[in-house]
Amino acid sequence: MTGRKAAKSSGVRWHIAALGERIRRAGVLNSIGILVSGTAAAHAITALAMPVVTRLFTPADFAAAAAFSSLVGILVVAVCLRFEVAIPLPEDDAEAANLLALSAGSTVLAALVAAVLVVVLPDSVLALLGQPTLIPYLWLLPIALLIGGLYLALQMWFVRRKAFCPIARSRIVQSTASVGGQLGLGWAGLGPLGLLVGQVLNYGAGAITLGIGLLLRERPALARISLAGMARAARIHHRFPRYSVWEALANAASIHLPILLIAAMAIGPEAGYLTLAIFLLQAPMALVGNAVGQVYLSGAPEAHRQGQMRAYTLRMIWGLAKVAALPILALALLSPFVFGLVFGEAWVRAGVLVVWMAPWFFLQFVSSPVSMALNVVGAQSTAMLLQVGGLVFRGGLVLAAGLLHPAIISETYALTGAVFYATFLIVTLQKVGHAAQSDASSV
Numbered sequence: 001m002t003g004r005k006a007a008k009s010s011g012v013r014w015h016i017a018a019l020g021e022r023i024r025r026a027g028v029l030n031s032i033g034i035l036v037s038g039t040a041a042a043h044a045i046t047a048l049a050m051p052v053v054t055r056l057f058t059p060a061d062f063a064a065a066a067a068f069s070s071l072v073g074i075l076v077v078a079v080c081l082r083f084e085v086a087i088p089l090p091e092d093d094a095e096a097a098n099l100l101a102l103s104a105g106s107t108v109l110a111a112l113v114a115a116v117l118v119v120v121l122p123d124s125v126l127a128l129l130g131q132p133t134l135i136p137y138l139w140l141l142p143i144a145l146l147i148g149g150l151y152l153a154l155q156m157w158f159v160r161r162k163a164f165c166p167i168a169r170s171r172i173v174q175s176t177a178s179v180g181g182q183l184g185l186g187w188a189g190l191g192p193l194g195l196l197v198g199q200v201l202n203y204g205a206g207a208i209t210l211g212i213g214l215l216l217r218e219r220p221a222l223a224r225i226s227l228a229g230m231a232r233a234a235r236i237h238h239r240f241p242r243y244s245v246w247e248a249l250a251n252a253a254s255i256h257l258p259i260l261l262i263a264a265m266a267i268g269p270e271a272g273y274l275t276l277a278i279f280l281l282q283a284p285m286a287l288v289g290n291a292v293g294q295v296y297l298s299g300a301p302e303a304h305r306q307g308q309m310r311a312y313t314l315r316m317i318w319g320l321a322k323v324a325a326l327p328i329l330a331l332a333l334l335s336p337f338v339f340g341l342v343f344g345e346a347w348v349r350a351g352v353l354v355v356w357m358a359p360w361f362f363l364q365f366v367s368s369p370v371s372m373a374l375n376v377v378g379a380q381s382t383a384m385l386l387q388v389g390g391l392v393f394r395g396g397l398v399l400a401a402g403l404l405h406p407a408i409i410s411e412t413y414a415l416t417g418a419v420f421y422a423t424f425l426i427v428t429l430q431k432v433g434h435a436a437q438s439d440a441s442s443v
Contacts, residue, residue, distance in 0.1 A: 034164040034165055034168050037168060038165075038167065038168020038169060038170075038171050038172055039168065039171050041171075041172050041175075042171040042172045042174060042175035042176075043175070045172070045175040045176055045179055046175050046178070046179055046279075049179040049182070049183060050276075050279070050343065051342055051343055051344075052183065052186075053179075053182055053183065053186060053195075054276065054343040054344055054346075054347055055343075055344055056182075056183070056186030056187065056194070057182075057186055057191070057192070057194065057195055058269070058272075058346070059268075059269035059272035059273060059346055059347070060133070060269045060272060061133075061191055061192040061194075061195060061272070062195065062269065062271070062272030062273075062275050062276065063131060063263050063269040063270070063271040063272035063275070064131045064133045064134040064192040064195075064196075064263075065192055065195035065196055065199065065272075065275065066259055066263055066271040066272060066274065066275040067129050067130070067131045067134055067259070067260055067263045067264075067271065068134055068137070068138075068140070068141070068192075068196050068199065069199055069256075069259075069275070070256035070257070070259040070260045070263075071129075071141060071256075071260070072141065072144045072145065072148060072199070073252050073255065073256040074249065074252045074253050074256045074257065075110075075114070075141075075145055075252075076144070076145055076148040076149055076152070076252075077152075077248040077249060077251070077252045078110070078245050078248055078249050078252075079106060079107045079110035079111070079145050079146075079148070079149035080102075080103035080104075080106055080107055080149050080152055080153050081102070081103070081106045081240065081241040081245055082240040082241060082244035082245050082248055083099050083102040083103045083106065083153075083233075083234070083237060083240055083241065084099070084100075084103040084149075084152050084153040084155075084156045085156065085240060085244060085372065085375055086099050086233075086237040086240050087099045087100055087103070087153070087156040087157055087159075087160050088156060088159050088160040088297055088298055088301065089237075089301050089376075090233075090236075093221045093224065094221070094224040094225075094229060095229070095232070095233050095236070096157070096160055096221070097218075097221045097222055097224050097225050097229075098224075098225055098226070098229040098230045098232070098233040099233050099237065100153055100154075100156075100157055100225075101225045101230055102230050102233060102234060103149070103152075103153035103156075104149075104150060104153055105230075106149075107145070107146060107149030107150055107153065108146065110145060110149065111142045111143075111145045111146035111149070112142070114141055114142040114145050115139075115142040118138050118139060118141055118142060123135060126138065128264065129260065129263065129264060130260075130263050130264025130265065131263055131264075133191065133192055134192065134196075137192065137193055137196050140196055140197070140200055143200055144199065144200050144203060147200070147203040147204045147207045148203040148207075150207045150211070151170075151203050151206045151207040151210065154206075154207060154210035154211060154214060155167060155170075155206075155210065157210075157214060157218070158210060158213070158214075159297060159298050160298070162298050163213075164295070166209070166210060166213045167210070169209060170205070170206040170209040170210050171206065173205045173206065173209045174201075174202045174203075174205045174206040174209075175202070176205070177201040177202065177204070177205035178198040178199065178201050178202040178205070179198070180201075181194065181197045181198040181201045182194050182195060182197075182198035185197055185198075239378070239380045240375075240380065242380075243380035243381050243383070243384045244375060244380050244383065244384070246384045246387075246388065247380065247383040247384035247386070247387045247388075248387070249387075250384065250387030250388040250390065250391040251387040251390065251391075253391045253395065254387065254390040254391040254393075254394045254395065254420065255417075257391065257394075257395050257398075258394055258395060258398040258413045258416075259271055259274060259275075259413075261395070261398050261399055261402055261409075262274060262398065262402070262409050262410060262413065265402035265403075265406060265409065266402065266406055266409050266410070267406055267407070270349075270409065270410055273347065273349045273350040273353060273410070274350070274353060274410055274413075276339075276343065276347055276350040277335075277350045277351070277353040277354045277357055278357070280331060280335070280350075280354060281328065281331065281354060281357055281358065281361040282361070292316060292319075292320060292369040293368060293369030293370070293371075293372065296312075296313075296316050296369050296370055296372065297372045297376075299312065300312065300313075300372060300373060300376045301376055304376050304377060309373065309376070309377065309432050310429075310432050310433050313370050313373050313428075313429070313432050314429075316369060316370050317366050317367075317370060317425075317429075320365060320366040320369060321362075321366050324362055324365045324366065325362065328358050328361060328362050328365070329358070331354060331358065332354055332355050332358035335350075335351035335352075335354035335355065336348075336351045336352050336354075336355060337351070338351065339351030339354075353410055353411075353414070356410070356411045356414040356415070357414040357417070359414075359418040360414050360415070360417030360418040360421065361417075363417075363418055363421035363422050363425065364417065364421045366425065367421050367424050367425040367428065368421075370428060371383070371424070371428065373428055373431070373432050374428060374431055377431060377432060379431045382427065382431055386423070386424055386427055390420040390423075390424070393416060393419070393420060394413070394416040394417065394420060397412050397416050398412055398413050398416065400412075401413075
């Protein structure tokens with residue numbers, strides 16, 4: 001009788017655990033669905049406007065905008081000193097709120113430094129960008145860094161709350177504001193300025209949307225911010241500015257520095273073609289990858305505490321691979337034939353570049369959303385070394401191609417991307433597996 005009762009009790013516990021797992025998985029899928037829906041709507045707005053935008057602006061305008069976007073992309077990841085990445089991790093809201101304050105404060109200081117540099121640097125230094133039409137508009141750079149950093153920090157607060165609906169809404173507002181600015185200024189004939197203002201409006205609209213939501217809903221948490229609390233949070237999470245800043249800078253530079261080199265060294269508006277190709281290939285990333293990454297980060301700390309980090313990560317990677325394979329393959333096969341028809345004859349070269357870049361973006365798609373695993377398991381130094389190595393590898397080969405054979409500089413950039421993200425994925429899985437083994441042995 002006792003044995004039957006024990007067996008019955010064990011069966012009940014098993015069913016309860018299974019029900020909990022189904023509910024947890026449903027919650028993850030629902031969260032991903034919310035973000036994907038918002039991001040899909042936002043991306044659709046941009047994609048529908050793109051055939052008009054490519055006719056209002058020339059490939060040379062896109063090349064200038066690519067250089068500006070690359071500058072922002074490299075710098076914005078460091079303006080919060082990576083304290084924003086730590087916001088979802090603490091159990092205590094006071095500690096998280098002080099991390100948010102640290103992120104905002106460091107963003108303001110970084111934007112001020114950027115403003116001073118834009119003023120004091122001579123035109124001879126700025127000319128190294130290889131885009132003289134961009135120099136008169138570099139005053140937009142500190143503005144973009146300020147609102148971009150605030151948006152990154154605010155997103156992480158809402159990720160902490162698992163409040164994915166406001167993030168989804170902010171992305172729709174972002175795309176609407178960006179497209180509106182680009183179309184309006186493009187019709188006014190304002191050249192690259194319209195593209196640059198559109199990028200700034202993108203960040204700004206998102207930051208305002210989430211900032212209003214934060215002030216309306218989170219006053220009790222914000223009231224717990226103090227200088228002492230900020231100092232304590234900075235001590236606890238010192239590994240993020242110490243290691244993760246350099247990792248993030250190296251990662252961003254490995255992506256964006258080659259674009260700057262291509263804009264400066266390639267023949268013709270190659271960076272403009274590259275920008276359009278990247279936009280199209282980023283569609284799966286924009287629709288699913290970023291959403292999965294934020295949902296992954298919201299659940300990763302708990303999975304790590306429960307010793308389930310490896311299984312949790314592998315599920316995400318496999319799901320991403322199934323989602324991305326067919327769309328990226330179809331895009332690669334069709335792009336050389338349809339780009340001229342959709343975007344205009346001046347953009348045929350961009351369709352050819354899509355073919356070269358498809359393996360890179362597939363591997364980036366499946367690895368980037370789970371890249372925060374290295375931060376969650378405390379392997380920030382490994383992440384930093386990976387990204388620094390990637391920067392040297394990718395930037396070095398692109399520079400060599402630009403000096404020796406400029407005609408293949410974009411193809412070189414694409415192939416180095418595939419090699420780097422394959423390496424990154426392998427190392428991440430190894431580190432997550434070692435962390436799981438260490439947790440199991442310590443129990």
